[in-house]
Amino acid sequence: MPPGAGRYLRQLALQSAAVLAVVSLAWPYYGVRGEALPWPPTAFAIGVVAALLAVLSRQAWWWWLIHLVFAPLTWSVARLAIDPGWFLLLFIALLLVYRGALNGQVPLYLSNTPTVRALVELTEDIPALRLVDLGAGVGTVVRVLARARPDGRLTGVENAPASWLIGRLRTARLTNCRWIWGNLWQTNLAAFDVAYAFLSPAPMAALWEKAKREMQPGSLLISNSFPIPGVEATRVFAVADGRQTQLYCYRL
Numbered sequence: 740m741p742p743g744a745g746r747y748l749r750q751l752a753l754q755s756a757a758v759l760a761v762v763s764l765a766w767p768y769y770g771v772r773g774e775a776l777p778w779p780p781t782a783f784a785i786g787v788v789a790a791l792l793a794v795l796s797r798q799a800w801w802w803w804l805i806h807l808v809f810a811p812l813t814w815s816v817a818r819l820a821i822d823p824g825w826f827l828l829l830f831i832a833l834l835l836v837y838r839g840a841l842n843g844q845v846p847l848y849l850s851n852t853p854t855v856r857a858l859v860e861l862t863e864d865i866p867a868l869r870l871v872d873l874g875a876g877v878g879t880v881v882r883v884l885a886r887a888r889p890d891g892r893l894t895g896v897e898n899a900p901a902s903w904l905i906g907r908l909r910t911a912r913l914t915n916c917r918w919i920w921g922n923l924w925q926t927n928l929a930a931f932d933v934a935y936a937f938l939s940p941a942p943m944a945a946l947w948e949k950a951k952r953e954m955q956p957g958s959l960l961i962s963n964s965f966p967i968p969g970v971e972a973t974r975v976f977a978v979a980d981g982r983q984t985q986l987y988c989y990r991l
């Protein structure tokens with residue numbers, strides 16, 4: 740089972756329990772009266788019961804909302820009689836971009852321009868910079884750094900096929916840029932002065948363990964927005980942007 744899958748199975752179990760509870764009461768009730776099951780109120784009742792179960796089992800608040808609207812929305816969309824092939828197509832398209840969210844809780848969102856500028860500034864006194872962007876998205880960071888640092892060697896590692904392809908095209912002409920389709924957890928960090936990560940809170944502790952194992956003393960791990968739990972950053976760089984980005988810098 741992929742890591743984190745248990746969390747989603749729990750939600751599936753919760754929604755299934757609500758369906759079972761409501762349908763097993765409603766079906767006999769309407770059956771005895773000789774009436775067909777009225778789907779709109781049934782779907783609504785399933786939503787309410789599922790949301791209640793989510794509250795009682797202390798799921799995060801966004802799961803309450805998802806459970807509340809899931810059955811009513813499913814019923815409404817089913818009425819549109821859309822060819823199931825379109826759903827499959829949409830699922831595949833999302834998978835090509837959001838693969839990282841499925842098994843590692845790391846979706847795609849991009850570092851903004853002020854943050855990339857700050858990275859240029861933070862690394863400007865490292866001669867012949869060797870930097871890796873772990874989960875490099877569409878190449879936003881390595882592209883700018885490769886241009887700013889012709890003496891450097893920039894590497895991007897990305898595992899979502901569509902993002903990787905876009906990044907590949909965007910970095911194709913940059914001779915000091917290596918663009919890899921791969922898993923960041925299988926990328927050895929020993930050869931890099933700086934590892935940059937813009938991931939999520941979930942993998943930060945494991946990333947720190949990996950950095951400690953593999954990176955050379957004196958090298959730098961920079962995390963956009965997500966600090967490493969229980970580890971004091973060597974420096975926190977506040978980016979002057981609208982979302983008040985913090986770059987957490989850890990000297991190995």
Ligand SMILES: C[S@@+](CC[C@H](N)C(=O)[O-])C[C@H]1O[C@@H](n2cnc3c(N)ncnc32)[C@H](O)[C@@H]1O
Pocket residue numbers: 836837838839840843845846847848849850872873874875876877878879880896897898899902921922923924936937938
């Ligand atoms: C938040 S985005 C950051 C993109 C880019 N670094 C930036 O700052 O613009 C995180 C990226 O990590 C990728 N990712 C998640 N898990 C990964 C893994 N195990 N190996 C490689 N890439 C991964 C996701 O597909 C996503 O594109």
